[in-house]
Amino acid sequence: MRILVAGGGISGLATAVALGRRGHEVLVLEQRPLFAASGTGISLAPHAFQLLDRLGVGDAVRERSLTIDAFHVRDGSTGELVSSVALPACRRGACPTHATAHRLDVHEPLLDACWELDSVHLHADSRVVDYTEHPGSVTVGLADGRTLTGDALVLADGSHSLAHHRPEWAAGAPEGHLAVYRTVIPMELVADRWQDRATTCWVGRQWHISHHPLPDDAYLSVSATRHHHTGGGLFGDRVDLEQVLAAFPEIGYEARNLLTTGRHWRAWTAPRRRTPLGWARGRVALVGDSAHPARLLAASGIHDVLEDAVELGASWDTAEGGVADRLADYAAQREEQVRHGHAEFAAGRGRPQGGADRPHAHPVRPAGTAATAACGPVTSSSAARC
Ligand SMILES: Cc1cc2nc3c(=O)[nH]c(=O)nc-3n(C[C@H](O)[C@H](O)[C@H](O)COP(=O)(O)OP(=O)(O)OC[C@H]3O[C@@H](n4cnc5c(N)ncnc54)[C@H](O)[C@@H]3O)c2cc1C
Incomplete structure (x- = not known):
């Protein structure tokens, strides 16, 4: 064939x-x-x-990836921690469980x-x-x-x-387009509290931002998504920080601060269906x-x-x-x-993955708030997705 x-x-x-x-x-x-x-x-x-x-x-x-220990959801406007999931460590020789690369x-x-x-x-x-x-x-x-x-x-x-x-x-x-702005930030420029081995997702009404460390802990990968993009198509185009900040006008102080650390931004649009x-x-x-x-x-x-x-x-x-x-x-x-x-x-159950890797969720605020609803239920699966 x-x-x-x-x-x-x-x-x-x-x-x-x-x-x-x-x-x-x-x-x-x-x-x-x-x-x-x-x-x-x-x-x-x-x-x-x-x-x-x-x-x-x-x-x-x-061998090339970095194990992640936790997944956090924060309100993108107030910075409040909405939910936190401790991800399970290696089990029965299967490592890593959740990782970044x-x-x-x-x-x-x-x-x-x-x-x-x-x-x-x-x-x-x-x-x-x-x-x-x-x-x-x-x-x-x-x-x-x-x-x-x-x-x-x-x-x-x-x-x-x-x-x-x-x-x-x-x-x-398509129904419309979303836009994703992405960068990697050298870890020495990142505030200590964002340097842990966690994926953090900041959620706003029509946008979310997620970040996680990359292998060797040398860089923080940041991805900021606007759910409805108007304007021209972007195909990995270089954009400057001002354009990125302009796409997220409702962003709170802490998340904005993080974005301003990024220097080299690129942007993509994708059709929404x-x-x-x-x-x-x-x-x-x-x-x-x-x-x-x-x-x-x-x-x-x-x-x-x-x-x-x-x-x-x-x-x-x-x-x-x-x-x-x-x-x-x-x-x-x-x-x-x-x-x-x-x-x-x-339904909040995530993809079936056998029982061994279920995370332990610690909702800091009741589920169903604006932030959890926008980011999806916090499960091992959504942790990997955000
Ligand atoms: C904006 C954006 C951001 C994303 N961010 C993340 C992320 O952070 N993490 C994550 O896990 N996933 C992310 N994803 C999703 C993930 O990148 C994709 O789902 C996955 O990489 C898709 O792989 P693919 O091979 O289908 O497509 P692509 O990675 O787009 O690869 C398509 C390939 O086909 C080639 N090609 C295109 N047209 C032709 C043609 N006519 N003839 C020959 N070659 C052609 C392209 O050059 C390219 O090499 C993102 C997706 C988008 C759109």
């Missing part, structure tokens, strides 16, 4: 590993001149490590795994601009005029996917941000991405029939899992 993957981000590489390990020939087509991860830090829940283990890179990511710390082990697989071929400078399905194959057109044909196409091309412009996916216009586009049609599958709507807690994407890749690989093992049947199985599985996961999340 020959599978074309458009996009060499975390979802494209994870898909290539999942399918390449099963002996399929995989061509990963990345528009950029290099396979590299952009962005700053990510939070990893135990579930992410289980998925990375299934892709064979769990230990490599563990640079995005590169996930991307690079996946890239290494791709290099080690003879069946996976990585092509940089290969922007996919179009695709056509035929009865027994699918052809992609690249920006430089080349065409490539495979048995299936996986669109791992992020939140501005080609699929969003194709009538068959019926994406329609109520529901996923779906995961497969015919010989074309979506993985990662191309399939999932940007959630308000945009930092949750990594778990969805890894689940997509692992499940796509699993469908190739378990489903019977041709390519379209296997992809239809993948789509059905993911639809069910995402529906289940969202229901669990909404």
